[in-house]
Amino acid sequence: MQIRIVIAVSLLGASLITAQAGASEAVPATVPTTAIPAPVAAAPADQSATIAALTKENALLQEKLKAMESCSISSTDLAARNSKKLKEITADVRAQRQSMAEFESYVKWMSGHVASYSKYIQASSVAARFVRFFPIPYAGQASLFTKFVSDSAVSLGAASVSINKYLVTSQQFLSRADALDPNKPTYNQDVSDLVRFADQDLLKGMTEVQDRLTTTSQLSASSLSFLESVNHYVGSGDEALTKAKSFLKSDEKAEKSFLAESTTSLRNKAQVFNGKLQLFDATVKKTAPQIKALVAYDDLARSLDPKFAKK
Structure with a gap:
């Protein structure tokens, strides 16, 4: 179971x-x-x-x-940037103005200097009929020696006018630059207007003075060459200058002394003038592109906020 x-x-x-x-x-x-x-x-x-x-x-x-x-930029930012650069340019403009007084003094001295040796121009006019060696403007062209004096006077006069005009323009620029105030409601417009003034008036006057002073420097070199030539020939036994001597003083030794002193004085003054002219040229070369850069930034500011600069 x-x-x-x-x-x-x-x-x-x-x-x-x-x-x-x-x-x-x-x-x-x-x-x-x-x-x-x-x-x-x-x-x-x-x-x-x-x-x-x-x-x-x-x-x-x-x-x-x-x-x-x-990183965004506004028209006010650009105005502040341009205002800063404008104030930097004022330093160079003030240095230029200090040189203007010396340039003006030299131009006036040159005007009197050229006028004082007009009689030597006459003497060389006679000599040039026989002697073609003078290394001066229009050498060998007696009929143009007098023209050299008159052209020099015109050129020096124009230089003097340009200098005085630039003194006025540069002072206006400095006054307006010093008056720029970011707290003013018209600040952007003031900066923009001054940039345009710097480009259209200040820079134009600056380059005009530069051109006039360069011409004055060339005139000084020509005048120095002329005096050295006359100084060399006065008192020489060259018969070709017998007639030319009749235009000079009766005291030949005094004449030689006067010519030597005039030549030395012109040479020394011209060296100082050319040295200062080089410094002035350097500031122009520095300032000109700075002003053009300001215009470019101002154009950008106007495009960002065209209502504040419709001029």
Whole structure:
């Protein structure tokens, strides 16, 4: 009896094991239907990553915008920049004005100097009919020696006029530059107007003086060459100058002394003048491009805020 019971229990256990095994083998067939929702569960993670990336990109854009805003330039900024540069230019203009007094003094001295040796021009006019060696303007052209004196007088007169005119213009520039005030409501307009004045009036007068003084320097060189030539021939035994001597003083030694002193004086004064002219030229070469740069910045300021500069 017990043996039967054991066998029955064994058979029942075996059948249960077989049923469980069959059930476990059938499970894979149902896996695809239960595994479909899995990708949906991963979507929140991907969305979070996308949001994080967009947030980071937005932060970078905000930083770039702030940087651009800090680098932006307004018409007031440009006016302040030009005002600073204008005040720097005033230092060179003041130095130029100090030289103007010495230039004016030299031009006046040259005017009297040229007039004082007009008689030597007459003497050389006679000599030039026979001697063609004089290394002076119009050498060998007796009829033009007198013209040299008259042209010199005109040139020196024009130099004097230019100097005095520039003294007035430069003083106007300095006064207006010193009066610039960023607290005034017309500050931008005042700066813009002064930039235009510097370009159209100050720079024009400056270069005109430069040209006139350069001509004066050339005139000085020609005059010095003339005096040296006359000084060389006066008192010589050249028969060609016999008639020319009649235009000179009767005291030949005094004449030689006068010519020597005049030549030395002109040479020394011309050297000092040319040295100061070189310094003046240097300031013109420095200031001219600075003023042109101011005009460029002023044009930009006007384009940014055209209502403050409609002139």
